[in-house]
Amino acid sequence: MRMVRIRIILLFYFSVGLAAGLIKQTSAPVLLASHRLSKGIYKYQEDYTLGNNLSLQNFKEIVEELLGKCNSNAFILVNQPGIRAHDFTAYKKDLINLQLYMHASSTAVKFEQVDILPVDMFDELIDNVKEKCNVDEVLEVDGNNTDSFQPYIDTRKRIIRIDFPELPQDSQNRSIALSAYDKSLRAILAQLPSPELTIVYASLKPDLDLGSTIKHVTSRPVEIFPEIFLDPSRAEEVEKNDRILNLLRVFNEYHPKFKAMSSQYISIFEERFITENFELIRTIITVLTVYLIIQVVLPKKKPKKLAKKKLGISSVTIDKERIKDVIKQSNNDG
Numbered sequence: 001m002r003m004v005r006i007r008i009i010l011l012f013y014f015s016v017g018l019a020a021g022l023i024k025q026t027s028a029p030v031l032l033a034s035h036r037l038s039k040g041i042y043k044y045q046e047d048y049t050l051g052n053n054l055s056l057q058n059f060k061e062i063v064e065e066l067l068g069k070c071n072s073n074a075f076i077l078v079n080q081p082g083i084r085a086h087d088f089t090a091y092k093k094d095l096i097n098l099q100l101y102m103h104a105s106s107t108a109v110k111f112e113q114v115d116i117l118p119v120d121m122f123d124e125l126i127d128n129v130k131e132k133c134n135v136d137e138v139l140e141v142d143g144n145n146t147d148s149f150q151p152y153i154d155t156r157k158r159i160i161r162i163d164f165p166e167l168p169q170d171s172q173n174r175s176i177a178l179s180a181y182d183k184s185l186r187a188i189l190a191q192l193p194s195p196e197l198t199i200v201y202a203s204l205k206p207d208l209d210l211g212s213t214i215k216h217v218t219s220r221p222v223e224i225f226p227e228i229f230l231d232p233s234r235a236e237e238v239e240k241n242d243r244i245l246n247l248l249r250v251f252n253e254y255h256p257k258f259k260a261m262s263s264q265y266i267s268i269f270e271e272r273f274i275t276e277n278f279e280l281i282r283t284i285i286t287v288l289t290v291y292l293i294i295q296v297v298l299p300k301k302k303p304k305k306l307a308k309k310k311l312g313i314s315s316v317t318i319d320k321e322r323i324k325d326v327i328k329q330s331n332n333d334g
Contacts, residue, residue, distance in 0.1 A: 027053045027113035029085040029099075029224060031201040032063060033105035035238040036071040038198075044231065045109040046313035051221040056115040060124075063200060066107075067125060072134035073194040075159045077122045078143075078185065081166040085112040085222040086179065090171075092181035092225075097186035101199060106240040110224045125160050135159055143184050149289050151191040163189060164204065195241070215324050 032041070044062050048054060067075060088095065102108045129135055135157045142148040143164035152158075164181045168174045175272065223230075274281065 023117070023260070024076075025084070025206040026125045027115060027257070028087065028110050028117070028203040028206055029083060029110065030059065030114045030117075031062075031110050031224070032066055032108070033102050033197075033199045034066060034107040035105055035196045035198070035199075035241055036073060037106040037237060038066055038069045038071060039237050040107060041066050041107050042234055042237055043187055044185070045113050046235070048114060050110055050223065052113065054111045054114045056117070059111070059114050059117075060247040062109075063125065064128055066127050067198060067200075068132050069198075070129075070157075071195045071196070073155045073157055074198075075129050075135070075157075076132075076189065077125060077159070077161045077197045079122065079161070079163045079204045080143075080181065080201065080208035080334070081164070081203055083167065084173075084207060085224060087167075088224045089222055091175050091178045094175050095182050097176060097182045098201070099228060101189070101197075102225060106201075106238070108229055108234065108267065110229045113222055114202075115200055116200045116206050117204055121204060122161055122200075125200070126291060129159055133157055143181055143188075146187045149188050149191065150208060153193050153196050167207070179328065187216065232319075235316055266267075315316075 034041070041062070092099075101111075126138055130138075137156070138161065140147070141160060141162045143162045149160075162185065164184075165177070167177055270319045
């Protein structure tokens with residue numbers, strides 16, 4: 001009985017301590033993603049220990065290194081006040097689009113517990129990106145009003161800051177809000193002319209009211225989208241979105257329509273040649289033999305009859321001339 005009382009007391013103090021920790025909220029989750037591969041970032045995911053707070057200084061170094069790659073056409077800074085690590089599991093179905101963006105990114109890391117970020121953190125990051133990546137234009141968008149975003153069609157680098165309203169405390173309204181904000185994020189990002197984005201998803205204002213969210217909290221550390229962020233393929237740091245491959249183009253192997261002739265010298269005295277073309281050779285020899293017999297062996301006859309006919313014609317012509325002379329002479333005498 002005494003042991004039962006002790007356990008109840010310990011459980012009570014643990015619950016009170018947990019609730020107090022939640023009310024104060026000394027940490028908040030942060031998601032980082034880049035459409036293009038940002039080498040060297042995933043090592044911070046491997047070095048991070050679940051359940052430990054990532055210091056503000058370490059976080060700044062990581063996020064500045066990611067943004068400093070300057071490998072995106074748009075740098076998206078999303079502020080979701082009051083977001084907690086357990087929201088990504090309790091309301092996972094309400095964050096479908098966020099999951100899709102994380103999954104499609106070549107580089108994606110998450111930190112469940114980061115020391116509370118100062119309210120001017122995004123201002124510091126914006127100044128850093130403007131200096132390192134030569135970005136001049138900054139767009140500020142009200143996440144609850146997608147019309148506040150003015151679409152553009154060029155691919156000039158821009159910084160887009162999206163501020164969502166603070167999340168409600170009761171579970172039902174919190175779920176509705178997260179789903180609506182997730183769709184708004186999708187509506188804004190879908191209007192960008194380039195898919196090359198770098199996303200920082202964080203909270204600049206901690207959740208100071210425990211409310212009814214305590215029923216989703218467990219004593220164990222919460223893992224955010226492990227099937228996405230802990231995918232073993234990410235450790236290889238491979239570009240997933242290389243639309244213009246830097247590889248030689250692959251062409252089909254050349255297959256000629258007709259088989260090419262062998263370059264080897266062919267002799268008519270080869271046994272293979274004679275065997276393959278025996279009928280043709282026999283025909284050629286037969287034709288040549290017959291031709292030689294006709295042209296050489298058989299004697300040629302002279303056209304004698306034609307000569308006689310020519311002689312006969314000439315003699316008849318001579319007799320007619322003589323007759324004419326005789327007639328003329330007789331006429332003269334008479």
